Amino acid sequence: MAPYASEDSESGARRRKAVRYAVPVAVVGVAAATIGLVPALASSGDPDLPDITARQLIEKIAKSDTEQLSGTVKITTDLGLPSIGGAAGGGLMGGGERGGEGGSSADPQSKLTELATGSHTLRVAADGADRQKLSVLDDASEYSVIHNGDDVWAYDSKSDEAYHAKQKQGAHSDGSGEHAKKAPKGVPATPKELTDEILKAGGDTTSFSVDGTSQVAGRDAYRLQIKPKQSGSTVGAVTVSVDAKTGTPLKFSLTPAGGGAAVVDAGFTKVDFAKPAASTFDFKPSKGTKVTEADELAKAQRGERGALPKDLKADELKAGGLDDLNVIGKGWTSIAELKLPKEAGGLAAGKGSAEMPPDAQKFLSSLGDQVKGEFGSGTVYSTRLVNVLVTEDGKAYAGAVTKDALVKAANAG
Incomplete structure (x- = not known):
């Protein structure tokens, strides 16, 4: 069923209940984990497309069956946080180097939080539910997370460290098994993931409209604009550029109610909906690469925490x-x-x-x-x-x- 199709259905009731926590958990989670961009993609012309209503466009997104794609995404984060060394990015938010005893610089749980600040170029690829790859490109290094079947690999070329987890063993420090199935929660990396978070927060508190058309990564797109109806929110508007042919979100932008540059703007600069080569998802650590296993890291971290203080109830x-x-x-x-x-x-x-x-x-x-x-x-x-x-x-x-x-x-x- 498409979102918002029936407010009196059982799913509609569950959705209305979810609205009560969707904004602080989803929208704010997006904000804290991967927000902010001085707009990275310029429009190359407004294509002449058939008229479409906001409801039809939302349903087009929901019906999109895109499972295979590859491309490049530009994302920049600007929450307006002061720059104090590594505090705002790695030190406070869990990113940065964690190599050595009891940690790994390739651990996705900490590494991907670096997307919370600054401007980044990502390379993404997907081939169904069992194969995905996300690479964060730097001037002289690359960090990749690869999900291929039962295996999740992460590799940091800067430190030449790799991190490996099996789906059943997971990668949370507490040993839970959900982390290995996908990137850490709260770190959406593509426009579709960002859009899904916002769509969950819909309902009678939100207005939806079609704000014209645009071109993103050389493809014709509709612009879906999402605004709070309520006063008191710091969110001004969310704009999603939706591929006119496939219904796939290509660009996501969040502007604050206070004005100024976008707080979130992430979008494809290149995109291809062909099936990626199988070799895209292959990974084998080279000789000399330090490999950290998820279960071993979890045990080490539990050991570092040690016993609880006697006065802690x-x-x-x-x-x-x-x-x-x-x-x-x-x-x-x-x-x-x-x-x-x-x-x-x-x-x-x-x-x-x-x-x-x-x-x-x-x-x-x-x-x-x-x-x-x-x-x-x-x-x-x-x-x-x-x-x-x-x-x-x-x-x-x-x-x-x-x-x-x-x-x-x-x-x-």
């Missing part, structure tokens, strides 16, 4: 988990309320903890804005899209909403 381990998540409101102005561990108290004061690196503390201070309300006092951490309020009583309120909306939610809570 079991119920404290649950704090900050999804079981404590409460969603306030719905649609684009949804706010996620979460209880934080006691150690997070320093965040409410606009600083970190003794264990936090100096660069990270400086980074947090640069984002923080002290606020007060009926809830007490706390600090709002802001980007161009996502705002987070951390209160002194150990709660966090996060969403793609204004600071005032967060304070209002905290007062009500």
